[in-house]
């Protein structure tokens with residue numbers, strides 16, 4: 211059995227990965243992950259890098275140095291074409307109070323009508339197996355930003371992100387459906403296939 215800690219404080223990320231593994235339990239029965247809660251890991255995790263890769267590395271490295279336990283972390287965000295890739299690595303802290311709905315409102319107000327609404331979710335996982343072995347896996351999802359917020363519950367920018375070839379935002383589809391196309395699962399599949407080799 212391959213066991214790893216998922217270095218994240220984000221319950222949505224955790225839930226998506228949990229559901230994915232559950233949906234493929236016959237294929238990935240040798241893989242188990244644990245959340246930080248299971249060992250009461252409450253330290254605040256540094257995230258001061260200048261790129262998704264750097265941030266993912268910082269999170270995994272921080273946890274590994276403290277615990278010596280194999281782990282993986284993830285850094286992700288939304289890149290909007292007409293905003294030159296913003297909010298990018300600042301996706302979770304785009305508005306002044308870091309609140310989800312305020313992040314969304316700021317993004318919509320910064321996007322003037324008639325400009326491109328093209329956007330992309332990007333994700334990178336960092337897998338830390340031991341002191342010497344660190345690996346990265348990436349995934350992306352193209353789409354566009356809707357004009358309005360779809361007032362459904364959801365993770366981050368899901369209420370305003372319409373994936374390519376779809377008519378609904380990510381918050382209007384189930385997690386299992388999102389998992390079939392998401393940046394996170396595209397990257398995670400590479401990780402789990404690598405571990406299972």
Ligand code: ITT
Pocket residue numbers: 217218219220223257284285286287288301302331365366367368380392394
């Ligand atoms: P951890 O660092 O503890 O993992 P975090 O939420 O701070 O959690 P990030 O720094 O990677 O994680 O920020 C990711 C942000 O990007 C997230 O909070 C959302 O605002 C946005 N985001 C990433 N993936 C998303 C998705 O699938 N759906 C909606 N928003 C997403």
